[in-house]
Amino acid sequence: MIVRIWHGWTRPENAAAYENLLKTEVFKSIASKGIAGYRKIELARRDLANEVEFVTMMRFASLDDVKQFVGEDYEQAYVPPAARRLLERFDRRAQHYEIREAIDYASNVA
Secondary structure (H helix, E strand, C coil), X not given: CEEEEEEEEECHHHHXXXXXXXXXXXXXXXXXXXXXXXXXXXXXXXXCCCCEEEEEEEEECCHHHHHXXXXXXXXXXXXXXXXXXHEEEECCECEEEECCCCCXXXXXXX
């Protein structure tokens, strides 16, 4: 399993609009690509003094599946034009990690 991690930052006044865009358009667009090894996406948000940081964590079965998503240069960021208009800055490259262990403690509770 591969996790793809990416960061973007907005001004506080654009944070709600950006989060809504992700949830209502961008994430659905990604899912509609029908990539067989695409497993899920998670969104994290952190409000800072003068900006809001967003982190997306996407899970894929393999790097080949990531390449189906963004192409051979699989580290390139995927930032649609509508998202770019709301972001102040963002990672131009995503980071990829191989998941070595995943334990879901909630499912182990009796």
